[in-house]
Amino acid sequence: MSANIPSIWVDADLNMYPNIAEPTEWWRLGNLKTDGVGAIIKASRDETSPGMVANRSIPIRELAKRYGDPGSTKLYEKDDLISRFMHQCQ
Numbered sequence: 001m002s003a004n005i006p007s008i009w010v011d012a013d014l015n016m017y018p019n020i021a022e023p024t025e026w027w028r029l030g031n032l033k034t035d036g037v038g039a040i041i042k043a044s045r046d047e048t049s050p051g052m053v054a055n056r057s058i059p060i061r062e063l064a065k066r067y068g069d070p071g072s073t074k075l076y077e078k079d080d081l082i083s084r085f086m087h088q089c090q
Helices: 032-046 050-056 061-067 078-087
Strands: 008-010 015-016
Touching: 008 032, 015 032, 050 078, 061 078
Parallel strands: none
Antiparallel strands: 008 015
């Protein structure tokens, strides 16, 4: 049995992001030097970055209405399309 353990991505400046999306300010959990480990773990656990809040609260159907193109012939994996919509949402 394996647990679903969230992972955190760290950039060269020690900014930390959840490993569910792109490393942009919208997803940033904090900075290891200035915010400390505790604040970053809390931000990750409580999903408080704007990107995480949107990811949790905006229904996929709403993202599809806003950013989808019913006439498109492009093919996406479901997770890739959701990531694209979330990127457009920022």
